[in-house]
Amino acid sequence: MNKTEPVLEAAALTKRYRRGSLAAEAISQVSFSLLPGEILGVVGQSGSGKSTLLRQLACLEKPTSGRVMLCGRDVTGRQPRDVCHEIQMVFQNAQRSFDPRRSVGASVCEAVRQLSGLSGQAARERCAQLIRLAGLDPSAADAFPSALSGGQCQRFAIARALAAMPKVLLCDEATSELDVSAQAQIVGLLAGLRDELGLSIVFVSHDLALVSTLCSRILVLQDGAVAEQGPTQALVSAPRSDAARALLAAAWTGRGPQFSRPSVDKPPECVL
Amino acid sequence: MEKALLTTEHLRVGYGGEAAVHDVSFCLRAGETLAIAGESGCGKTTLLKALMGVGGAQITGGRAVFDGNDLAAMRPNARRGLAGEQISMIFQDPGAAFNPIRSYDSQFRELLRSRGRFRGAASRSEIRRCFASLGLSDGARILKSCPCELSGGMNQRAAVAAAMLLGPRLLLLDEPTSALDVTAQQAVVEELARLRSLTGLSMLLVTHNLGLAAAMADRTGVMYAGRLVELGATADVLERPCHPYTKCLLRAVPALGGGLPQGLGGSPPAPGAPARGCAFFARCPAAAPGCRERETALREISPGHFAACAEGRP
Numbered sequence: 171m172n173k174t175e176p177v178l179e180a181a182a183l184t185k186r187y188r189r190g191s192l193a194a195e196a197i198s199q200v201s202f203s204l205l206p207g208e209i210l211g212v213v214g215q216s217g218s219g220k221s222t223l224l225r226q227l228a229c230l231e232k233p234t235s236g237r238v239m240l241c242g243r244d245v246t247g248r249q250p251r252d253v254c255h256e257i258q259m260v261f262q263n264a265q266r267s268f269d270p271r272r273s274v275g276a277s278v279c280e281a282v283r284q285l286s287g288l289s290g291q292a293a294r295e296r297c298a299q300l301i302r303l304a305g306l307d308p309s310a311a312d313a314f315p316s317a318l319s320g321g322q323c324q325r326f327a328i329a330r331a332l333a334a335m336p337k338v339l340l341c342d343e344a345t346s347e348l349d350v351s352a353q354a355q356i357v358g359l360l361a362g363l364r365d366e367l368g369l370s371i372v373f374v375s376h377d378l379a380l381v382s383t384l385c386s387r388i389l390v391l392q393d394g395a396v397a398e399q400g401p402t403q404a405l406v407s408a409p410r411s412d413a414a415r416a417l418l419a420a421a422w423t424g425r426g427p428q429f430s431r432p433s434v435d436k437p438p439e440c441v442l
Numbered sequence: 443m444e445k446a447l448l449t450t451e452h453l454r455v456g457y458g459g460e461a462a463v464h465d466v467s468f469c470l471r472a473g474e475t476l477a478i479a480g481e482s483g484c485g486k487t488t489l490l491k492a493l494m495g496v497g498g499a500q501i502t503g504g505r506a507v508f509d510g511n512d513l514a515a516m517r518p519n520a521r522r523g524l525a526g527e528q529i530s531m532i533f534q535d536p537g538a539a540f541n542p543i544r545s546y547d548s549q550f551r552e553l554l555r556s557r558g559r560f561r562g563a564a565s566r567s568e569i570r571r572c573f574a575s576l577g578l579s580d581g582a583r584i585l586k587s588c589p590c591e592l593s594g595g596m597n598q599r600a601a602v603a604a605a606m607l608l609g610p611r612l613l614l615l616d617e618p619t620s621a622l623d624v625t626a627q628q629a630v631v632e633e634l635a636r637l638r639s640l641t642g643l644s645m646l647l648v649t650h651n652l653g654l655a656a657a658m659a660d661r662t663g664v665m666y667a668g669r670l671v672e673l674g675a676t677a678d679v680l681e682r683p684c685h686p687y688t689k690c691l692l693r694a695v696p697a698l699g700g701g702l703p704q705g706l707g708g709s710p711p712a713p714g715a716p717a718r719g720c721a722f723f724a725r726c727p728a729a730a731p732g733c734r735e736r737e738t739a740l741r742e743i744s745p746g747h748f749a750a751c752a753e754g755r756p
Contacts, residue, residue, distance in 0.1 A: 216593060216623040319482060319709065347620075349482045349650035354694035355705030376623035380696040383703055406699040420624040421698055 175242065176203035177337050177370050178227065178257070183236035185222050196222040197394040199236070204338065207364055209371040211385030211402070213378050213417055219394040220374045224340045227372070229253045241337060254285065258331035262343040264323035268315040274326040275301070275311025281333035296333075303366075304329040305359050321352030328359065332367075339363075339371045346375065357384050378414075379421040382406050390414045447472045447509060447612060447644050448493070454503030455485070455492040461502060462488040464668035467740070470612070475638065475645040477659035477676070479652055479691065483710055485668040486648040490614045493646070494531045495521050508612070527557065530610035534617040536597035539604075542590040546600055550585070553607060569607070575640065576603050576633055595626025599633055606637065615647045619654060631657055652695050656680055664688045667711050667721035670740060674747030684749035686728045720751065728753045 183200045186193050197219040204210050214220050226233045232247045239245070245253050261267045268277050279297040283289055288296050298308040304325040315323055324344060331339060341360070345353040361384060363369050375381050381388055382402050389399040392413035398405065409415045448470040455463035463485040470476050478486045491499035493506060493513065501514040508529065513521065525531075533539050540549055550569045554560040561568075573581030576599060589597050598618065605613060618634070619627035631654070637643055647658055655662045656676060663673040664687060672685040683689050693704040708725040720738050723729050730753070740748040 215625050216595075321482075322709075350652065350691060350694040350703070351481050351650075351706045353705070354696070354703035357696075358702055358705055361702055376625075377696070378624070379698045380703075382699045383696045383701060403699060416625055418698070420628040 174205065176239070177206050177241055178204040178372070179237075179239035180223075180227065181237045181239070183223065183226055183238065184234045185219075185226055185231065186234040195394055197226070197391075200391070200394075200396055201236075202389055202396070202399060204370050204372060206337070206370055207368045208387065209360070209364055209373055209385045211381035211388040212372060212374045212391060213376060213381050213388060214391035214397075214413065215376060215417075218391040218413075220376075220391055221342055222394075223391070224259065224342050224372065224374060228257055228259050228340055230259075254336075255334050256336055257338045257340065258334055258336040259340045259342065260324070260327050260331050260344045262346055264320060264327045264344075264347075265315045265318075267327055268323065270315055273312050273314055274318065274323070275308070275313075278311065278326060278330045278333065281330045285334040297329075300329040300332050301326070303332060303363070305355070305362075319352065320348050321355055324348065324352075324356055325359065328356075328363075332363075337370060339369055341371060341373045343375055344373070345380065346377070353380065360384065376417075377421065378406075378417040390417070445472055446470065447474075448646070449507045450504065451507075452504035453489070453492070453501065453506055455488050455499050456502045457488075457498050457500070462499075462668055463492070465504070466665070466668075466670050467504075468663060468670065468673060470644055470646055472611075472644055473638075473642045474661065475647060475659045477647040477649060477655035477662045478665050478670075479649055479655050479662060480665035481650060481691075481706075481710055484665045486665050487616055489665075490531065490616050490646065490648055494529060494614055495525050496531070526610070527608045528610055529612045529614060530605035530608070531614040532598075532601050532605050532616065532618050535621050536594055536601045537589055539601050540589040540597070543588050545586055545588055547585040550604065550607060553604060557608060559608070572603050572607050576606075576637070578603075593626070594622050595629055598622060598626070598630050602630070602633055602637070606641075606643075611644060613643055613645045615645060615649075617649055617651075618647070620649070620651065627654070634658065652680060652691060664691065669721065669738065669750070670748075671722065671738070671750040672748065673740060674744075674749075678744070678747045682747075684743050684747070685722075685751050686726050686753055687722050688749075690725075690727070722751075726753075 181201050184198045185196045187196055200223055212220050225231045227238055229245060229248050229250050237244055237246045240253055240256050268274055278300060279293055282293045282297050286296060301308045301311055306325050345356050348356065360371055364371060373381060373385055385402055388402050388405050390397045390411060390413050397411035397413035405414060409418055446469040451467050453463060453466045454461055466489060480486050488499050491497040492501050506513040551560060554565050570581060578584060578599060584600060619630050649655060659676045661674060662676040662679045663670045664685065666687050672679055672688045679688060683692060690706045696703045706725055711721055719735050720733050723733050738750040740750050743749050743752055
């Protein structure tokens with residue numbers, strides 16, 4: 171495929187949910203394109219349609235109107251199994267995305283068998299290879315999800331997603347439940363996978379500071395519509411939409427207090 | 443001089459046999475906000491649970507003194523009276539703190555009844571006043587709603603109202619904003635700042651988000667493997683960190699438009715780690731051969747700024 175041809179394109183995607191006489195438009199007229207090896211950040215408040223957008227892209231739902239183009243073919247309204255070799259998803263809660271009664275290794279291995287057609291020893295070797303690719307030691311694969319930390323679980327979830335050797339990875343708040351250190355590790359892993367495998371990633375988060383470190387381009391969603399999209403540097407230094415400005419104002423970078431704190435001028439009574 | 447509201451001395455906390463907090467000493471002054479930061483599993487939530495007396499966390503050594511009362515030595519009844527009325531807690535997941543399908547109004551009334559403080563119409567207006575003081579413009583609507591009908595940010599603000607209803611002097615906050623999106627986080631932080639200036643409340647905040655500590659706390663402590671490794675004024679700790687672990691944590695915080703954040707390699711030691719020597723030794727970028735056996739008690743590096751290791755002195 172041509173390097174400059176997008177691997178994933180959304181054209182005027184709209185999803186309306188209906189219940190009786192009530193209807194709500196979760197996303198409306200969302201368009202963007204994703205180039206090979208590109209990481210696109212999607213930011214917005216809770217309820218702005220970020221997850222709905224991902225569900226349409228992965229064909230987990232049928233959009234009300236608009237089109238999804240994957241690797242040059244129209245996949246609008248297709249079944250997940252039609253696209254699972256090209257597009258895979260990583261969810262917010264890694265622990266809950268695994269079967270609690272099986273070892274994480276068994277879950278990753280099953281994905282390998284289902285998606286790559288390998289079996290027996292070949293599948294096990296591929297599984298170990300994927301686990302190493304996700305920055306883990308294959309010996310940790312015998313653990314159950316409940317025995318692993320959130321960061322380790324998320325690495326296994328990424329290994330499982332890579333079993334299909336997808337072109338596109340959709341990360342739905344993949345680091346939101348992790349502490350800063352684990353979050354930094356996962357973000358570093360994703361950047362490494364992009365460099366190593368040429369993976370394209372849609373990284374959804376509400377944390378604009380985090381997104382700005384990983385993504386070259388950012389799309390801001392507000393109430394289901396695209397409020398703004400553009401290169402990271404431009405968006406961070408000169409946001410044009412209110413939604414982007416609100417997210418910028420709320421982004422804490424740990425570089426200094428944003429809220430006025432009453433000063434403490436009295437010496438403590440005890441030493442510590 | 444301001445009085446200490448809560449003092450812990452060499453506090454040790456465990457579940458059954460296993461200790462999760464090994465040796466924590468600090469004091470919290472009246473009206474002060476102290477943040478305790480650290481990775482998942484460092485024992486920070488266990489510390490809060492032990493102070494509140496919930497979740498099976500038992501004080502197994504050292505002392506925790508709240509307003510002259512030794513918490514571990516108190517009778518269970520007196521302890522229960524303290525929790526809720528004097529010490530209140532806000533949890534990470536606001537939805538899980540309430541019954542999802544009962545209106546806030548009835549849950550707040552029950553809260554007052556359980557303490558024998560329900561006085562009919564007077565209490566109803568007290569609940570409304572409590573909501574009004576939070577700066578929630580549509581308090582009446584929220585009171586009639588059930589938690590399942592409201593957003594996470596709204597529920598967390600209601601949880602703040604519930605925690606404040608009995609007029610506590612100490613608020614324990616366990617990752618109060620981690621389950622919320624950034625704009626809702628900001629609303630909750632502003633709420634807490636307003637409460638603090640109105641009531642002179644003391645807060646003990648536990649978080650992995652150093653940005654939140656920077657926004658809220660007068661002093662910040664950094665915890666690793668059940669011990670405080672650094673403690674000082676928030677600006678000192680975050681801008682002039684001494685301990686290598688604090689420096690590593692700060693490098694993991696994403697900066698707007700900056701480079702990729704740097705995570706720490708390895709993982710923290712399992713609970714019940716050896717009581718001697720530096721627990722951070724295996725992951726420390728500044729580790730020297732003698733570090734494994736080195737004494738790791740907090741020492742004063744500069745006035746009011748304590749660290750267990752001076753290798754990374756600014």
